Amino acid sequence: MFEHTERMDENMVIVESNPQKFVSSLIETLHDKISQIQEEIKDCPTDELQQCEQWVMVLNEPLDVIEVEAGFIHVSNSNLKEKTEDMFCLLDSLQKSIAKYKSKQKEKMKEETINNEINKNEKLQFRMEQLDSQIKYFESEEKRLKEKIFTLEVQKEGLLTRLSEVAGMKVFENNPNVQDLSDTKRPMKLVEAFGELYDNEWTDALEDLLRKQIPERQAIENLKDILKTIFDLSCTSARNQRIGIAKCLLFDDTCTECNSDAVPQSLRRRMKTLQKEASMDVFPFIKEQIDRRIDREGLSEEVQKYADRCALLSWLMNVQDPPLVLKFAAHPGEVVNKTIFTFYTKSGDFIDFVVWPVVMYEIGTVLRKGVIQPQ
Structure with missing residues (x-):
């Protein structure tokens, strides 16, 4: 990233080409990285979201260029190379945390989905057992009622036959x-x-x-x-x-x-x-x-x-x-x-x-x- 640079003192970086263009490109790269992370942290839990927002605020702090000389950039309060490297390390760490969180969330959602399906299946199984029990009860009742109806019909036929015989005897x-x-x-x-x-x-x-x-x-x-x-x-x-x-x-x-x-x-x-x-x-x-x-x-x-x-x-x-x-x-x-x-x-x-x-x-x-x- 920092090609052909040479350290002059604590606050100086030597750049072969246009230093202003170099800094602008670096800042633009960081802003793109920040925007990407901002999109990714939308689904983060509350605690991690607050931490991410603090990181983004740090990354959004402007780089005040105190002095630009031919081939040199003078940055206040920090060394540009160290700060940018720390930022990129921080961004990589943040992205890994987000990926890990999303993976956990995905597993959790998968587990919740499986649990929900299991619960649904258990409820359906329980309902089916209830329905089977009701069907057996109704079948038993149907059989009992049919037997009762058959018995009553036999008794009815017997009574009608008896009545017919008595009436027939009187007639014949x-x-x-x-x-x-x-x-x-x-x-x-x-x-x-x-x-x-x-x-x-x-x-x-x-x-x-x-x-x-x-x-x-x-x-x-x-x-x-x-x-x-x-x-x-x-x-x-x-x-x-x-x-x-x-x-x-x-x-x-x-x-x-x-x-x-x-x-x-x-x-x-x-x-x-x-x-x-x-x-x-x-x-x-x-x-x-x-x-x-x-x-x-x-x-x-x-x-x-x-x-x-x-x-x-x-x-x-x-x-x-x-x-x-x-x-x-x-x-x-x-x-x-x-x-x-x-x-x-x-x-x-x-x-x-x-x-x-x-x-x-x-x-x-x-x-x-x-x-x-x-x-």
């Missing part, structure tokens, strides 16, 4: 006018099948007997007796079965009629439903009794087919609620009741004999007319 109990249309073995279907029995199997069996030279009326009576025997046995078996069910359910061996007051109405309905639903499972056992009673093996093939069909329909008729009834009775000479009978081969006003029975309920409702031969 011995009421022939109310039928389950989905039941293929309901009374009206059985009545239709009974009419087909007369048109088909009965006719075939009659023709078979007539071919054997049996008189027509005798053949008709034989077939009617087979039907009556089968129907009466089916009626007795069905009644005894209902009584047996009642005895088992009530633990009462003295029960003699399932329709008695000793049997609750709801239980009577269930007993009859059970009997009807199990009718086809029970039928083979009833059929064995029927075959022995009518001596089925001694009958011709056509008559056996007729008897087998009579057995099935008679059993199903007797497990209905209420059971169906066959009316065979009609005294010769009585006036023909055309509301319950049709004619066989001729018309007339008075009954000679019954060809085919009337199908009806016990209460008297006629479901299918019978067939008579008038006199």
